[in-house]
Amino acid sequence: MRNPLLSLALIASLWGVSASAFEIEDRQWVGPENARALSVISTTDFDILAPLMESFLRNRPGVAVDYVVASSSELMKAIADEGQAFDVALSSAMDLQTKLANDGFTRPHQSSATALIPDWGEWRNHVFAFSQEPASIVVSATALTEAEMPRTRQALITLLREQPDRFRGRIGTYDVSVSGLGYLFATQDARTSETYWRLMELMGGLDLQLYCCSGAMIEQVADGEIFVAYNVLGSYARARADLADRIVVIDPEDYTHLMMRSAILLNDAAQPELAEAFVDHLITAAWSNPPAPEYPFRHPLGAPGPSESARRPIQLGPGLLVYQDREKRKRFLGEWVSALRQE
Amino acid sequence: MTRRAHVSGSIRRRLLLQLLGSAALLAAILFVTVLGFVRDVAEESHDSILFASATSIMDSVAVNAGEVSVDLPYAALSMLGNVSDDRVFYRVSRAGEVLTGYSDLPAGEATVRAGQPVFETLDYKGETIRMVTSSRRLSLNGAPTDIEVSVAQTQNGQAAILARLSRSALYLGIGFFVLSSALAIWSAQSSVRPLKSLAQAVSRRGPKDLRPVSRPVPSEMAPLVSSLNTFIDRLGVSLTRSEDFIAEAAHRVRTPLATVRTQAEITLRRVEKEENRGSLREMIRAIDETSRASGQLLDHAMVSFRTDSLERADIDLAELARELVERLRPVADLKDIDLHFDSSGTPRMSGDAILIQNAVRNILDNAIKYSPPERQVHIRVAGDGAQARVSIEDEAGGFGTTDTHALTERFVRGENTQGVVGSGLGLTIAREVAEAHGGTLTIETSKSGAGACVTLCFPSH
Numbered sequence: 001m002r003n004p005l006l007s008l009a010l011i012a013s014l015w016g017v018s019a020s021a022f023e024i025e026d027r028q029w030v031g032p033e034n035a036r037a038l039s040v041i042s043t044t045d046f047d048i049l050a051p052l053m054e055s056f057l058r059n060r061p062g063v064a065v066d067y068v069v070a071s072s073s074e075l076m077k078a079i080a081d082e083g084q085a086f087d088v089a090l091s092s093a094m095d096l097q098t099k100l101a102n103d104g105f106t107r108p109h110q111s112s113a114t115a116l117i118p119d120w121g122e123w124r125n126h127v128f129a130f131s132q133e134p135a136s137i138v139v140s141a142t143a144l145t146e147a148e149m150p151r152t153r154q155a156l157i158t159l160l161r162e163q164p165d166r167f168r169g170r171i172g173t174y175d176v177s178v179s180g181l182g183y184l185f186a187t188q189d190a191r192t193s194e195t196y197w198r199l200m201e202l203m204g205g206l207d208l209q210l211y212c213c214s215g216a217m218i219e220q221v222a223d224g225e226i227f228v229a230y231n232v233l234g235s236y237a238r239a240r241a242d243l244a245d246r247i248v249v250i251d252p253e254d255y256t257h258l259m260m261r262s263a264i265l266l267n268d269a270a271q272p273e274l275a276e277a278f279v280d281h282l283i284t285a286a287w288s289n290p291p292a293p294e295y296p297f298r299h300p301l302g303a304p305g306p307s308e309s310a311r312r313p314i315q316l317g318p319g320l321l322v323y324q325d326r327e328k329r330k331r332f333l334g335e336w337v338s339a340l341r342q343e
Numbered sequence: 344m345t346r347r348a349h350v351s352g353s354i355r356r357r358l359l360l361q362l363l364g365s366a367a368l369l370a371a372i373l374f375v376t377v378l379g380f381v382r383d384v385a386e387e388s389h390d391s392i393l394f395a396s397a398t399s400i401m402d403s404v405a406v407n408a409g410e411v412s413v414d415l416p417y418a419a420l421s422m423l424g425n426v427s428d429d430r431v432f433y434r435v436s437r438a439g440e441v442l443t444g445y446s447d448l449p450a451g452e453a454t455v456r457a458g459q460p461v462f463e464t465l466d467y468k469g470e471t472i473r474m475v476t477s478s479r480r481l482s483l484n485g486a487p488t489d490i491e492v493s494v495a496q497t498q499n500g501q502a503a504i505l506a507r508l509s510r511s512a513l514y515l516g517i518g519f520f521v522l523s524s525a526l527a528i529w530s531a532q533s534s535v536r537p538l539k540s541l542a543q544a545v546s547r548r549g550p551k552d553l554r555p556v557s558r559p560v561p562s563e564m565a566p567l568v569s570s571l572n573t574f575i576d577r578l579g580v581s582l583t584r585s586e587d588f589i590a591e592a593a594h595r596v597r598t599p600l601a602t603v604r605t606q607a608e609i610t611l612r613r614v615e616k617e618e619n620r621g622s623l624r625e626m627i628r629a630i631d632e633t634s635r636a637s638g639q640l641l642d643h644a645m646v647s648f649r650t651d652s653l654e655r656a657d658i659d660l661a662e663l664a665r666e667l668v669e670r671l672r673p674v675a676d677l678k679d680i681d682l683h684f685d686s687s688g689t690p691r692m693s694g695d696a697i698l699i700q701n702a703v704r705n706i707l708d709n710a711i712k713y714s715p716p717e718r719q720v721h722i723r724v725a726g727d728g729a730q731a732r733v734s735i736e737d738e739a740g741g742f743g744t745t746d747t748h749a750l751t752e753r754f755v756r757g758e759n760t761q762g763v764v765g766s767g768l769g770l771t772i773a774r775e776v777a778e779a780h781g782g783t784l785t786i787e788t789s790k791s792g793a794g795a796c797v798t799l800c801f802p803s804h
Contacts, residue, residue, distance in 0.1 A: 101430075103430075104469070191417055318424040319424055321420050327415065331414060
C-alpha cells in the first residue's frame with residue numbers, strides 16, 4: 001500500500017479479485033536471533049507497540065516477537081482464507097475480530113489480567129480490547145480559521161456546501177472497500193445517522209480523496225494537500241506531536257464513535273503459552289489504573305476526549321457480524337459507491 | 344416381677360424417620376420439578392429470541408428488480424448478543440440455494456412449513472447449537488419461491504444460566520428439606536407429648552390413689568386410657584374385697600374370743616394349782632393380744648373405708664384431744680402414769696372427727712401401754728391458723744434404732760415391745776389418717792431423750 005490514493009474505478013475492480021496471498025505492509029523482528037518467536041499479526045504500526053513488546057521481552061530471555069503488519073482486511077484474509085499460522089492477532093477492525101472469534105478461529109483465555117477488563121471490553125473470553133480510540137475529523141490548522149472549524153457533521157456539511165470550490169479535491173476519508181477500520185466507521189456512521197449519507201453525497205461531488213490508512217491522511221492534512229479528513233483515528237493524529245501545530249483534531253460533538261483495538265488468541269498457535277502471556281501483558285498495560293508508562297494509547301477509561309453525551313462506543317458482540325454478511329457488505333459498498341458518484 | 348418395660352422401637356423415632364424420609368423425597372421432587380421447569384422456561388425464552396431474530400431477517404428479504412435480496416437488520420444479530428456471549432450463525436436460502444450466511448450450517452431433519460418454525464439442537468463447528476428455521480413464500484417473477492431463514496446460537500451462555508439456576512434450585516431443595524426436618528422433629532416431639540404426660544401423671548400418683556384417669560387425652564389414646572381405668576377399677580375392687588374380708592374375719596373372731604376369755608377367767612378363779620394358774624394366765628394374755636389385734640384390724644378397715652370417702656367437718660383439735668385424755672386417764676392411773684394436757688392457739692381444722700380421734704387414741708394408747716409405771720406423758724395441742732398440731736411425748740424409752748418410717752408400716756413393731764400386747768397397726772392407722780387429711784405423722788426422739796415424741800400435723804383447711 002505504498003500508494004494511498006486509489007481511484008474509485010480501481011476499488012471496484014480490486015474488490016472482485018482475490019489475491020493469492022495476503023499482503024504484508026511491514027515485518028519486524030524484536031529480540032535475539034534464533035530465539036523462540038511469538039508471531040503476531042497486527043494492524044497497528046510497529047513503532048506504536050514497540051515499547052510494549054520490549055517490556056514484554058525484558059524478563060523473557062530467548063524469546064522474540066515476529067511482528068507482521070497488515071491491513072485489517074488482509075489480516076482477515078491471512079487467517080480465515082489462507083490459514084496462516086499466527087499466535088496472536090491485533091486489530092482495530094472490531095467486526096473482523098468478532099467474526100474470527102464467532103467462526104471458531106480463536107481460543108478462549110481467562111486470567112487475572114482478563115479480569116481487569118470491564119464486560120463491554122471483551123467478548124466471550126475470546127476478544128480482548130486494549131484501547132478505545134475515537135473516529136475524529138482532522139482539519140488543517142492553516143487552511144481553516146478558528147471560526148470555520150467544523151465541530152459537528154452538520155457544520156462540516158454547511159462549510160462544504162457554502163464553499164464547494166475551495167474544498168474541491170481537498171477532502172479525504174477512508175476507502176471503505178480497502179480498509180477494515182474505514183468500513184467499520186462507515187457502517188457505524190450509517191447505522192447511527194442519515195447525515196452520513198448526505199455527507200458522502202456532498203463529498204462525492206467534491207472530488208473526495210480516498211485513503212487506506214489514518215497515517216497517510218494525517219500527513220496529507222499536515223502538508224496542506226487536503227484540508228479536511230473525515231473519520232480519522234484521533235489517537236493517531238494526537239500522537240503526532242511533530243504535527244501538532246499544523247493539524248486540529250476534532251471529536252464531532254453530535255456523535256463520536258469509539259473503536260476498541262482488540263487482541264485475539266488464534267487456534268493454531270505455535271506458542272500458545274507465550275501468546276497468552278503477551279495478551280495478558282497488553283491487557284495489564286491497558287487496563288491497569290494508571291496504565292503502564294509504555295502504553296501508547298489514551299487510557300481506555302480515561303476521561304478526555306469526546307464529551308460524554310457524544311460518545312458512541314462500538315459494542316463488541318454478534319451485531320458486528322451483520323455488516324460482515326456477504327449480501328449486506330455488497331449492498332453497503334454499492335450504496336456507498338453510488339453516494340459518492342451521485343453528483 | 345420386673346418393673347422394666349420390654350422396649351421394641353420408638354414411636355417418636357419411627358415417626359421422625361418417616362417424616363424425614365418424606366421430606367427428602369419431596370425436596371428431591373421439588374428440585375427435579377423446578378429444574379425441569381427452569382430448563383423449559385430457559386429454552387423457551389432462548390427459542391423465542393432466536394425466532395424473533397429469524398423473523399426480523401425474514402422481514403428484510405425482498406424481491407428487488409427480479410432478484411431476491413437480503414438486507415440483514417443490525418438488531419437481528421445484536422439482540423442475540425444481549426442474551427449471552429454466544430456464537431451466532433445464520434443462513435438465508437432459496438430453494439436449497441444459499442443466498443447469504445453460513446452455507447455449511449447443517450440442515451435440520453424436519454421439513455419446514457410456512458408459518459411453522461422448526462427448533463432443533465444440532466452440532467456445528469464442534470459445538471452444540473440451538474437452531475430455528477422459518478420459511479416464507481415469496482413471488483419471484485410471478486412464480487412462488489420458498490425462502491428459508493435459519494438462525495443458530497451456541498449454548499454456552501445458556502448452559503451457564505442453567506447451571507446458575509440449577510444451583511438455585513438445589514439451594515431451594517436443601518432449604519425445603521432443612522425446614523421440613525425442623526417441622527418433622529417438632530411434630531414427632533409434639534405427637535408423643537400426650538403419651539409422656541399421661542405416663543408422668545400416672546407415675547406421680549400416690550400409692551393409694553386408685554381413681555380412674557380423667558384427664559383429656561387424644562382419641563387415639565382413649566382405648567389405652569379406658570383399659571387402664573378398667574384395670575384400676577378391678578384392682579380397687581379386689582383390694583376392697585380383701586380388706587372387707589379381713590374386717591369380717593376380725594369381727595367374727597372377736598365375739599367367740601370374748602367368750603373364751605370369760606371362761607378362762609372363771610376357770611382361773613377355780614383352779615388352785617399354781618402351775619395350772621400360770622398356764623391360764625398365759626392363755627388370757629394370748630387371748631387379749633388376739634382380741635386387740637382383731638380390734639385394730641377392724642379399726643384399720645374402718646379407717647381405710649372412711650378415708651376413701653372422707654367426710655369433712657369443722658373440728659376443734661384441742662377439745663377432741665382433751666376428751667380422749669380424760670377417757671384414757673383411768674387406764675393411765677392404773678400404772679401411775681401422769682397425763683399432762685396442754686393447748687395453745689386455735690387448733691381448728693376440717694376433717695373426719697372419728698378418724699382423727701382414732702389416730703390420736705392409737706398414739707396415746709401406745710404411749711401409756713409402753714411406758715413403765717410412774718412416768719409422765721405430755722399431750723400438746725397447738726394451732727396457728729395454717730396448721731393444727733397434736734404431739735404426744737412419752738418417757739417409754741423411745742424406738743431405739745428402728746427405722747422410724749418403717750414403724751408406720753403395717754405389723755411392724757418397735758424394739759422395746761417384748762412382753763406388751765400389740766399388733767403393730769396403731770401407727771399405721773395414725774399415718775393413714777394424717778395422709779388422708781393431707782397432713783403428716785412424724786416420729787422423733789423426745790427432747791429429754793427419755794422417750795419418743797409422735798406428732799400429728801394437719802393443715803387447717
